[in-house]
Amino acid sequence: MMHELVNRITRLGSFVRSNIAGIGHATKMFITVIGRSTGLLKRFRLVSDQVFFLGNYSFVIIAVSGLFVGFVLGLQGYYTLNRYGSEQALGLLVALSLTRELGPVVTALLFAGRAGTSLTAEIGLMKAGEQLSAMEMMAVDPVARVIAPRFWAGVIAMPILAAIFSAVGIVGGYLVGVPLIGVDSGAFWSQMQGGVDVLKDVGNGVIKSVVFGIAVTFIALYQGYESKPTPEGVSLATTRTVVISSLAVLALDFLLTAVMFST
């Protein structure tokens, strides 16, 4: 009985300890990545190539999702607004929902699923195939050469993808609201123009997506870099990337919204 209790406490202790150590390890890695990014200024091509890859990976899924989210917002928004006779505000509702919330969050979730997993798998397989060791042996730092460019590419790509998501979403809302349901086109756009604040709405959305970009890309790269160099290790790491980065995005979203709301 006593023995069992001691065992449980020990397990709890080691669980807490290993998690704290994990957070410390990840933070150290994060600082290392930032610290070794200076060389990229001279070789920006390494980053721009990755922006191109990551953007390409995610463009189609982001654009199509944006369109459908816009469709649904148009329908649902009209249903609600119509009750109060204010369907003229449909454009405003669609635009605010997308730029403030859905654009950054859904893009980040899709990005984690599409680009994040492929980053984790790529880095994990590079590790399993001794490519990172080979690079080290060639006196090239894998963190500076492989991890850092991908990290900054993710940070740059995320806001751009979120902007595309929101833009396509607004078009989707328009298509459903104006030609399909018959909301006045002038009202749709003018309400949007009058009601959306560039700094408070769009700006905050961009800040959110930059933060999500940092979180998702770093989690994906870290999971790949720390994965066990075996097929099971890489597949586990890929799963962890999706789970951890989705939760991180949702939690960060709440925090950021709370901070932005209060100011």
Next chain:
Amino acid sequence: MSFARGKLTAVMGGSGCGKTTVLRLLGGQVKANSGKVLFENEDISLLNNEGLIKIRRKMGMLFQFGALFTDMSVFENVAFPLREHTPLDEPTITDLVMLKLNAVGLRNARDLMPSQISGGMARRVAFARAVALDPPLIMYDEPFAGLDPIALGVTARLIKEMNNALGATSILVTHDVPETFGIADYVYFIANGKIAAEGTPAELMKSEDLFVRQFIDAQPDGPVPFHYPGKTLQDDFGITGAAS
């Protein structure tokens, strides 16, 4: 254990006996718990990151399965160390890469991706990449693993030729007896964390040492037992009093 300058020295032993660790110690990827690892009179275990980077420029390493960068073409793989470490212009890099690829017979495969070439070819590309900077020390980690007989012969010949042509010190980690004995100048056998035997291939062929004999003649049982150690067969089956 020492590796003579300009010679081809092989380190042999069973799987998991620490052969690759010898290379990792030399490359500074693992630190020695005790003892010294000297390269050009510098103790590699004591070097910091910058020191390691400096010393690794003098080393080339061929990994077990080539470890080519999968997101780069054959050409770019070989060009990688040149681009990272030299200020050479593009035409010079192209010429050097073509020379290296020509030496391994893959000049015309320069635009292929690693996924499009066979294991033996990948090994040769990795070979060209390892010697791209003409390092004074070249390390080979299981260069013969998983190759067909033709590729095996080609790789062995390349290792020998490269050793002669560059005058580089070569360290070959392997468990392939005939190929290694054909090209090595000196051989170390490792077992249980110690040097079990050493000598030139000719000396070792005549060796009476039980371990060396088991290894060279590929005998299933000997100093390295066939059965995983533990209980005896009699114990496991509950046989008592049987003649053994």
